[in-house]
Amino acid sequence: MGMLEGKVVAVTGAGRGIGREIALLAAAEGASVVVNDLGASESGEGADTGPAGEVVEIIKSKGGKAIVNGADISDPLGAESIIEDALRAFGKIDSVVNNAGVLRDRIFHKMSRSDWEDSIRVNLNGYYYVSKAAALVFKEQGHGNFVHFTSTSGLIGNFGQANYSAAKMGVVGLSNSIALDMQRFGVTSNCIAPFAWSRLTASIPAQTEAEIERVERLKTMSADKIAPLAVFLASDRSKEVSGQIFCVRKNEIFLFSVPRPVRSMHRAEGWTPDSIADELLPAFKPSFHDLARSSDIFAWDPI
Template sequence: MLEGKVVAITGAGRGIGRDIALLCAKEGAAVVVNDLGGSADGEGSDAGPAEETVNDIRSAGGKAVVNGASVADPAGAASIVEDAVRNFGRIDAVVNNAGILRDRIWHKMSHEDWQAVIDVHLHGAFNVSKAATPYFRDQGAGSFIHFTSTSGLIGNFGQANYSAAKLGIVGLSQSIALDMARAGVRSNCIAPFAWSRMVATIPASNEVEALRLERLKTMSTDKIAPLVAFLASDASAEVTNQIFSVRKNEIFLFSKPRPIRSMHRAEGWTVESIASDLLPAFRPSFSGLDRSGDIFGWDPI
């Protein structure tokens, strides 16, 4: 499905990114395996995981190169795309998978924790996508595949930084899809459910959260890769501006925010009439304090 394609994957040394890289290579793509090799909270660096992924791809007869740059650095992000073009002559798909977690309840979240997560997830997706855009425009084709999360789409506890970044990525993807459609470029999002090194850092403060984490342990990272490879392929040429989710053997398509209720008053609204008339009318349609685990509460098969 990806014969002759060149795919750049960020955070591809471990977990979801590694499985994506292995499958894309198996499907015929040449792969740029980007991974800074930092800890789950973004500290340090280690080239080992990316090198191991590349070695495994080459041992299986595939083509791959290592890139150890930080996606949070615009120059580093540009080097990922440059490595693809220099080594393989082109770039056909970008997978913005790199991420970190610094979970804190809102009133304890520092500016540093906020900035670090935004830099890697949202700024990282922007930086790598921006670097690939001129090549996509020139060749009249290309696929951006961004990783969002149900923490942003639905909500989660103690993840204001991560949730904001992940919902921001949805807005970024949508804007790219709209702006680049005339150039034949598409942009989509995936919200993955899978047990990974990063997810393992999430604390469980009660029995419900502990059960949710146990459920996540049954969801292997390799389940995400087929949808990514499909979106990188020509078979997905008609698919853009969508939000998918993968949960073990289930694939979901998410809706986007659209108006659900309206109420009109010819004379306009006052503070009092909003309280007396609009509130009772709108109240049944208000969103609750749902978290991702409340919406996806059943066991995956």
């Protein structure tokens, strides 16, 4: 028996890339899969259920069970239809993998309102809509799990991605709150930050030699390396794992820390702007973190 035998899993953005590999592995591990994909471009334009249909046909050809859902997750009714289709076709829903996403990269001072709103609408609001629809079912049945995709662009930083970074850090907060709120109902929620070559990473601008080298490294990181962790987190064997942030980089898996106080300073008479400058700043400054991009932290070649 596979790790997901008898389970029903919904994967958003499952027509291509990481989502496709998760859907295929989930089916291989015994799950019935709702393959959601709007089929839009990396910027969120257009619609084509063809890629999702291809994934479903592959699953069925190997004896598995899967259906296509072509909804836009940023539409609340579309998001709800993913869960409704799972219930209609398979009678239940056990796991949601929030993977769909768009990129609207712009350096911040050139970022338009639509660049900002489109990214938040899909990369954060869409995750909320799908999660909320599933949460109502999970609560009643007393079990369920969420696997949300975040990004090191938010966890660490990157150029030209203020909108994407904000959304992906929002996903971390969403996941943690779900984990806290729904723990009593047997529901878990975790995040994965992936390194993998996909349509989205292919759109990353590379102009300097260092940026070109980074893109070349990304090309060696295939999407299938991400799927095993997602499938594990969607299984019953992960029931003691919740509120965590993982990262997958080829054959490496990382666990990220979360913000916690690192220094404190008390002044009985309270603080003034001058005392902050004269006393607190010198005490705190050694603990300040440097500005960094994801590539600065993950600077070595993966094996």
